[in-house]
Amino acid sequence: MNEKLYLYAIYLTKSLSTAEIEQALGIKLTKGIESMLYAQIGKSMISYADFNVLILINWDKEDIPNVLQRLGIKESSNIASTQNIYQDYPIEIDSTLGRLFEIDNQKITLKEHSTISLLIISHVISQSVALEVYENKLSDYYERSRELLETSDTFSLFKRTQFAKFAKQLVLLRHDMMIDLYLLDKPNIVWDNEDAEALYNTLALSLELKERFEVVEYKLNSIKDDIIMIMDLKNHSHSAFLEWIIIVLIVIEVVFGFMEWFGLK
Structure with missing residues (x-):
């Protein structure tokens, strides 16, 4: 039947x-x-x-x-x-x-x-849906990262804060994926049930959960690395700019010192 x-x-x-x-x-x-x-x-x-x-x-x-x-x-x-x-x-x-x-x-x-079979199917497909949510979020993050990168030429303290917040959001997104979706660990119930494990493995493979997770994780890390690289470059430029300001101030102080020494002040 x-x-x-x-x-x-x-x-x-x-x-x-x-x-x-x-x-x-x-x-x-x-x-x-x-x-x-x-x-x-x-x-x-x-x-x-x-x-x-x-x-x-x-x-x-x-x-x-x-x-x-x-x-x-x-x-x-x-x-x-x-x-x-x-x-x-x-x-x-x-x-x-x-x-x-x-x-x-x-x-x-x-x-x-079988209730256990339906629960395993529900578990895997719910992971697939949640992963799709993260895939969609990643598309939005790509657009935001591109906007930030395109405006990186006019780097300022405000933009540096934006970059730092964005990098933090990416790390938290990856953390949420790993904690919420349990994609890196099999459910405990399958360890003592070969039939349940076979169903879980086959359905997860069919929905490409691992591959999709790895792609999302790779893209997340790529965006994060780009953002951090820009921050490092701009921080270096900012540090160099501060160093030049210090040098100029020292030169001015030396000049004023000589002027005072020779009675020109």
């Missing part, structure tokens, strides 16, 4: 507490994988990752805007709008499947309906 489910993973524009979600939707969340919380509602599942990704499995697409509105998400009338970052995947339960799962570009197929 085949069963078709649809998964929707949506990035929320604001952070929500466990209490806020439970009160708004009338559910009780329990701990899932890592920091993910989830609840079973009949044959449907809802889960929430603390990097602001909501995952709905086996929900009618028409009901999703109402769920988002109840959670206080304003941009909820159309989840496919440009204001929302989301991913959707069909999940098929096929008891005749010759293996535990199968993943291709079209769908995810499971041999049996």
